[in-house]
Amino acid sequence: MKIYETGFLLAPNLSEDDTEKLIIQMxxxxxxxxxxxxxxxxxxxxRMAYSIKRFSExxxxxxxxxxxxxxxxxxxxxxxxxDSVLRYLTLQKxxxxxxxxRRKKTAQEPKEAAAEPAGERDGAEPRPxxxxxxxxxx
Numbered sequence: 001m002k003i004y005e006t007g008f009l010l011a012p013n014l015s016e017d018d019t020e021k022l023i024i025q026m027x028x029x030x031x032x033x034x035x036x037x038x039x040x041x042x043x044x045x046x047r048m049a050y051s052i053k054r055f056s057e058x059x060x061x062x063x064x065x066x067x068x069x070x071x072x073x074x075x076x077x078x079x080x081x082x083d084s085v086l087r088y089l090t091l092q093k094x095x096x097x098x099x100x101x102r103r104k105k106t107a108q109e110p111k112e113a114a115a116e117p118a119g120e121r122d123g124a125e126p127r128p129x130x131x132x133x134x135x136x137x138x
Contacts (some may be wrong), residue, residue, distance in 0.1 A: 007087035009058035035067025052086045
């Protein structure tokens with residue numbers, strides 16, 4: 001199963017009860033589709049960088065979950081049907097083990113490249129384009 005993070009912005013004019021109901025409905029989609037809700041973050045009302053549907057604030061919510069690819073599709077379908085959802089975005093996250101290995105490899109590569117001088121790779125000297133080995137430059 002893959003790990004996903006879905007963030008969505010709710011209209012600030014919703015009551016607290018309506019906001020909670022909507023968040024619970026969206027979180028229930030994960031469990032209905034046999035997924036596992038890892039974490040739910042409610043950031044509350046925050047000012048947005050630009051206005052969306054004449055709102056300058058929105059209620060920010062993030063769902064972190066593990067499941068099949070049909071879960072984000074169902075969430076997206078429900079977001080489109082709900083007028084109080086201003087924006088949404090789903091990201092597929094990488095497993096932590098894969099990320100650590102990749103970081104470790106990229107951290108080691110520059111050290112190896114710096115250890116060998118540019119002109120002395122494979123014991124060969126740099127030569128101008130089109131010159132054959134053993135041929136003198138005129």
